[in-house]
Amino acid sequence: MVASDLPIGDRIRRYRRGRKQEVVAGLVGISTDYLSQIERNLKVPTLPVLHAIARELGVPTAALLADAPPPAPLPADSTEPAIVQALMGFGPARSATPATPLQLRERVEHAWRTWQTSPNRFTDLATVLPDLIADTEHAVRAHRSEPALQRDVLRCAADLYFLLRSYLRRTGRVDLSLMAADRAVRAAEDADDPLRIAAAQWNLGHVLLAAGEADGAEQVALCAAEDVHRHIGDDDGQLAAMEGALQLVAVVAAARRRQWWAARDRLQETAAPTARVTGEGNVMWTAFGPTNVELHNVSIEMEAGEASEALRRADAVDTSELPSLERMFTFTLEVAKCYDLRREDAAVLLHLLELERLAPEDLARAPMARDIVLNLVRRARAMHARQAEALAGRMGVL
Structure with a gap:
């Protein structure tokens, strides 16, 4: 077809x-x-x-004859219907025994590990998330009269909605992603947890970026970073890492507005010094650290069309310390885009095939990947074009 x-x-x-x-x-x-x-x-x-x-x-x-111009190569909504139903309130009966905070914590952290490490994370989470959403919401309601237990459950709820924000955006539901980000903010605030409040703002910033609201994302990120900075103690590395992660959201927002020098300056003056202090980490699943800062350096140059400079910087990046398969995928995709800009078709194809090995489900959903493979099909010589067509078929592009 x-x-x-x-x-x-x-x-x-x-x-x-x-x-x-x-x-x-x-x-x-x-x-x-x-x-x-x-x-x-x-x-x-x-x-x-x-x-x-x-x-x-x-x-x-x-x-x-094309039915319509191709402005949005992202596949149609691919969100698992059971996840949407769970978000809309379909859950266990009120009389059911609620899960304990410890049980929820183990399940949420397992879901996050799957999301950050599985090459088939969309399929894997589709079987896990519906029940986890329902059980978490049920536990929040059931423990209302027990403040200490409810705070623990609310922390789990915030962490779950952080994950849902990312899942829903990548399955084509930016609207539901925004709803999940809002629920995460509320859960973090109700739990009165400063670290999760900051992480909730980080997630909200990312979904605003996905919705094309760069100005709003920057405002959210910078206000949250300023608030976090006021509360950081001498030994509070986690909050410091969250401040750095929030600064990276502001960096991306500047790049989306094509303010390349503002993005570069902010990266070097705010996020990079913080990363050198905190070191590599994965606080609140942000993967913030020196490597992530370097990846943003590559992203800025790629988006600015400075393909050679981006590739020069990419050559110096060691991704072995990255805790997130998603960040490794994005980095490799951006390298492929740089080679695409330079029309180095063999390198483009090599990186696309590596992405297919790394995370085939992500490859099929990434708009940039779909654009790149179509470019390759159109212009490549016969041998590369045939391989590109076969890959495009597996991705559902052709």
């Missing part, structure tokens, strides 16, 4: 699979070079030519 958002040239290339370009061009009555330019979306065929191509390929002319 051909994806509905593919441009005309990609559709023609897809339907021509297995037939030589020069043969089809000759039978249609156009030059091979002209057909090549059509397939690479460099030229748009006239209707008579398009009709002739469709007839030769044995498909209706309409099959070669």
Whole structure:
């Protein structure tokens, strides 16, 4: 099946699979070079030519016409319905025995470890999250009359909603991701836990970035970082790491507004010094530390179009200390994008195949990956194009 958002040239290339370009061009009555330019979306065929191509390929002319422009290559909502139902309040009966804080803590931390380390994390969590959401909400209600127990449960709830914020964003539900971030803020505040309040603001900043609200994300992050800074003690490394993680949100926000020098300066003047003090870590699952700061250096240069500088910086990054598979995936994807900008097709393909090995489910969901593989299919020479087409098929792009 051909994806509905593919441009005309990609559709023609897809339907021509297995037939030589020069043969089809000759039978249609156009030059091979002209057909090549059509397939690479460099030229748009006239209707008579398009009709002739469709007839030769044995498909209706309409099959070669994209239904809509492709502004959003991300697949449609792929959120597990049972997770949505649990979020909407479907849970155990009020009379059921609630889970203890210790039981919830073990389950939430296991879910987080899965999210950060499993190459098939979406499939794995789809079987875990519905019951965990329902049981956590049930425990929050059941322990209302026991303040100490309820605070422990609320901490678990905040941590769970941090995870849900990330899961929901990556499965196409930014709206529900924002709801999860809001619930995390409320749970952290009700638990009166300064570290989790800061982490909740970090999560809220990330979902605002996903919604295209860079200004709002920056404001949330900087206000939270300032508040955290006032409460950091001499031996409070966790809060210091959260302050650094919040500064990274502000760095990303500046980059999204294309304020490259502001992003670079903030990274070097705020986040980098903090990372040198805290060292590598994973406080509140933020993966904040010197390596993550270096990854943001690469991201800024990649987004600014400075591919060579980004690759130079990437060569110096050692990802072996990263606690999160997701951060490693994002780094490798950004390196692939840099090679894509330089049109180094062999390197692009090599990194895409590495991403497929690393986290195939993430690869299929990443808009940047889908763009890169389509670019490769359009412009690469025959050998690389064939491998790219096969990969695009596995990703559901073609």
